[in-house]
Amino acid sequence: LAERTNLAGVQHILLVLSGKGGVGKSTLSTELALALRNAGKRVGILDVDLCGPSIPRMLRVQDSAVHQCDSGWVPVFVGQDKAIALMSIGFLLERPDDAVVWRGPKKNALIKQFVTDVAWGDLDFLIVDTPPGTSDEHISTVEALRPHQLLGAILVTTPQ
Amino acid sequence: AEAAELRARLRAVRHTVLVLSGKGGVGKSTFSALLAHGLAADESKQVALLDIDICGPSIPKMMGLEGEQVHQSGSGWSPVYVEENLGVMSVGFLLSSPDDAVIWRGPKKNGLIKQFLRDVDWGEVDYLIVDTPPGTSDEHLSIVQYLSATHIDGAVIVTTPQEVSLQDVRKEINFCRKVKLPIIGVVENMSGFVCPKCKNESQIFPPTTGGAEKMCQNMNVPLLGKVPLDPQIGKSCDRGQSFLAEAPESPATLSYRNIIQRIQEYCEQHHLQEEKIM
Numbered sequence: 285l286a287e288r289t290n291l292a293g294v295q296h297i298l299l300v301l302s303g304k305g306g307v308g309k310s311t312l313s314t315e316l317a318l319a320l321r322n323a324g325k326r327v328g329i330l331d332v333d334l335c336g337p338s339i340p341r342m343l344r345v346q347d348s349a350v351h352q353c354d355s356g357w358v359p360v361f362v363g364q365d366k367a368i369a370l371m372s373i374g375f376l377l378e379r380p381d382d383a384v385v386w387r388g389p390k391k392n393a394l395i396k397q398f399v400t401d402v403a404w405g406d407l408d409f410l411i412v413d414t415p416p417g418t419s420d421e422h423i424s425t426v427e428a429l430r431p432h433q434l435l436g437a438i439l440v441t442t443p444q
Numbered sequence: 445a446e447a448a449e450l451r452a453r454l455r456a457v458r459h460t461v462l463v464l465s466g467k468g469g470v471g472k473s474t475f476s477a478l479l480a481h482g483l484a485a486d487e488s489k490q491v492a493l494l495d496i497d498i499c500g501p502s503i504p505k506m507m508g509l510e511g512e513q514v515h516q517s518g519s520g521w522s523p524v525y526v527e528e529n530l531g532v533m534s535v536g537f538l539l540s541s542p543d544d545a546v547i548w549r550g551p552k553k554n555g556l557i558k559q560f561l562r563d564v565d566w567g568e569v570d571y572l573i574v575d576t577p578p579g580t581s582d583e584h585l586s587i588v589q590y591l592s593a594t595h596i597d598g599a600v601i602v603t604t605p606q607e608v609s610l611q612d613v614r615k616e617i618n619f620c621r622k623v624k625l626p627i628i629g630v631v632e633n634m635s636g637f638v639c640p641k642c643k644n645e646s647q648i649f650p651p652t653t654g655g656a657e658k659m660c661q662n663m664n665v666p667l668l669g670k671v672p673l674d675p676q677i678g679k680s681c682d683r684g685q686s687f688l689a690e691a692p693e694s695p696a697t698l699s700y701r702n703i704i705q706r707i708q709e710y711c712e713q714h715h716l717q718e719e720k721i722m
Contacts, residue, residue, distance in 0.1 A: 303545075383615035387581065417500060
């Protein structure tokens with residue numbers, strides 16, 4: 285019998301992309317999660333911006349630590365009713381000002397782990413916030429998510 | 445042997461400045477372009493601008509060089525010249541269409557960066573300015589590694605006033621320290637907006653944790669200056685024109701010019717100290 289994967293209980297996976305930095309991807313990901321939660325949905329956020337993880341601060345949990353359970357990493361629960369599940373590399377840094385200075389292969393390994401080893405449980409929406417660019421993080425994230433319920437991508441830009 | 449090749453190619457470069465951030469969209473490329481224009485205003489100086497943002501190369505558009513191609517000669521790749529004394533190189537020039545996505549993993553990006561440094565015939569250069577993508581990853585590690593064949597005067601780190609940016613910029617400062625890259629200083633972009641009609645100043649990106657000023661104090665790095673928001677900056681960038689030339693009276697232009705001068709002074713001083721040692 286195949287083991288139930290950690291993403292089996294997630295109904296829809298949404299990627300938030302841009303290409304350009306600083307246009308509001310993380311801001312939008314956060315607001316989208318909060319709005320969906322407000323509408324009664326079960327929501328999770330996966331922050332795969334390894335070099336500049338902004339989501340923890342935006343949800344005021346930058347000082348949280350993560351724990352492991354039998355099925356993998358336990359997300360940090362945020363939001364007014366502590367019902368939004370969040371996982372970010374930000375939680376794994378010993379000191380918040382530590383730079384994650386990794387080359388592609390190491391980033392890829394962590395992203396794969398993030399995607400498969402977080403115990404999300406049952407979610408209506410998993411929002412995946414990405415860093416700017418079209419590189420390792422993006423390729424690895426899409427590859428890891430493709431076998432699952434990947435709904436699509438939202439692209440964020442500014443006018444110029 | 446590779447290191448020797450790089451050293452030979454970069455021997456004629458007097459000063460190298462890296463423009464970094466950690467955070468995206470804070471104005472690295474804008475600043476790099478204006479720094480290049482500012483330094484090249486002195487016609488006796490030869491300036492080179494290298495854009496190693498492989499996924500999102502903004503420099504060709506900002507310098508009005510979209511659609512230009514790179515030519516090869518016996519001595520290597522020729523930079524694309526904006527002025528006689530201002531040459532530019534970017535992956536943007538190698539794309540067949542500006543909308544082509546460059547979806548490369550780290551190792552391939554590193555390869556192109558090395559090629560840029562090894563194969564571009566910059567000639568004699570007074571200032572080599574390197575514009576980088578956001579983050580602290582392959583491109584940043586590689587450029588520091590490859591440029592160790594010559595020497596880097598230092599890094600200019602760009603930020604905007606809000607904590608979400610500073611958070612990433614602190615990491616960048618620590619990255620510089622980790623790889624022993626001297627920090628020339630920090631530039632705070634989008635620092636306030638003065639309405640052209642009523643002259644009222646607003647903080648579009650409020651410095652909720654003290655902005656770059658406080659961060660620089662805490663981390664003991666110089667604050668080179670603050671540049672206010674000016675809608676003309678974005679327009680000039682989109683049109684490939686130098687904002688400094690198009691809006692010479694803007695408070696932002698004054699800020700940029702002061703910052704550029706400080707960078708020049710830093711580089712000159714550095715040079716003098718080196719000559720003393722030699």
